[in-house]
Amino acid sequence: MTAGSVRCGDQLKKIRTVRNVCATPSNVCATASKVTRSGFFRLGCLLTLVILVAGIGILVGTRETTLPAVGQWLDVGQLPRSADYVMVLAGDNTSRPFAAAALVKSGYARRVLLTEIPLSEEERAGLRPPYGELARRVFESRGVERERVADLPGECRTTYDEARALAAWIEDKPDARVAVVTTAYHTRRARWIVQTVLADQADQAYFVSVPPDGFDGSNWWRYEEGVYAYVREYLKLGFYWLRYGGVRVGVLVALAAVLVLAAAVVLRRRWRKDDAEAAEPTLE
């Protein structure tokens, strides 16, 4: 017997041993592979279910601590400080203009900036005055003269439009400081879009939160209007990140997609390997 044939015989033994470990007959091995494959799937489903149930459970169980945090995360308003202008974001004219007037009267700002928004159906029908006029009435009623209120040029339909109007206006005013007034849960989205649009001039604007009526960040989930406002705001925030996020958000989404794809490829290869092993005939 040559040395080569001895080595070959040893290798054959080794292979047989390995196959024997796999508990012949071979269909048992294949079944084991199937079990591994379906086991992966089942494990994945189970894990997802566990994570979902645990997530909901944790949210419900710790709602008194979690949900206030969820609500308050949206509020990035700062303490008022001195500014040249106070800009009122359109949307809730039953509270934002009152808060802006209070800022002017308390000496935090000298002038008011209003955005121009298209007429609503109610306004077109004459059921209420246009937004700009109504806001001016609020300022007048609170002791802020009409001369101190100015319109930002450009019709605005969204917060993004308002940020663009501010950017165009502030471009040649490098020393102007603007306090942007909006409802508390709207401040994060507003700040993000204003900072994105203003870019280098972003530090010329800061945000003041106006409390919503009937609920706030610490108890929003207890009230229908609170849930309506906060959940919608989260949806809008997501939409804004995707719509106006630009390269940074694009890269993040792409990275997430690549990770998911990579995970899918790895799993697929694993399964194929299992299948191939199951299909391979044993040496016996």
Add this chain to the structure above:
Amino acid sequence: MVDRPPGALRRVLGRPVFWLIVVALLLIALHRPLLRGAGGVLVVDEPWHDGRHLVVLPVVDGDRWYEVAVRWRNEHAEGTILLVEPYPNRLVEHGLLPSFVEIARERLTQRDVPVEAIVTVAGEARGSWSAASQLSQWLKDNPDARLDILAARFRSRYERHVLDQVLTGGQAERVRVHALPNSEFDESDWWRKRAAVKDVVGEHLRLAYAYLAGNGESDQPYWDVDQYEAKLRESQP
């Protein structure tokens, strides 16, 4: 005996990517009926009573509400229009806007609805639940009356649900809800308009909350402007 590898068809059907593509294609092909269903589920439009009372809730967002009310009144010469009085918002409280009842009365009388045909259901409705309570009381005081209620199109199922929860002792059957058409969008095309998408999403949220949690109306007072201003003055360095 060795297991044979799965057939090509089985392999394809076993791929999650295949099913993802199938689902995506189905969604694309069926997007119209699906979206129409998503909008339609929010709408309740019941047959009209031959009754004599039409209710206008304080959620009016355009002149079409009054147009419908006036048309109804022209067809029901003995009919009464009920206006549900809401909680005054800050603009009304500060005298900067007339109240809903004042505006509605003016709009209706301008179109030849006699003053005596307009009745205010007194109260301070903060939302649909308290408005339904006000109507419940009114129905108790008028045991033979039946009501036709005008509702915003995508809020009509929500209004029906709230009425069913609040009205008791057979009152709910005396009330019918009518979904007011919107000139700009409806169930068949709401996804094409930004405002309509916001509306539909918001109303789904509202309806889900009402089904799951019931009455979630806040009774907290609105924040006080004078106090807010005083606090700002105090914090002024």
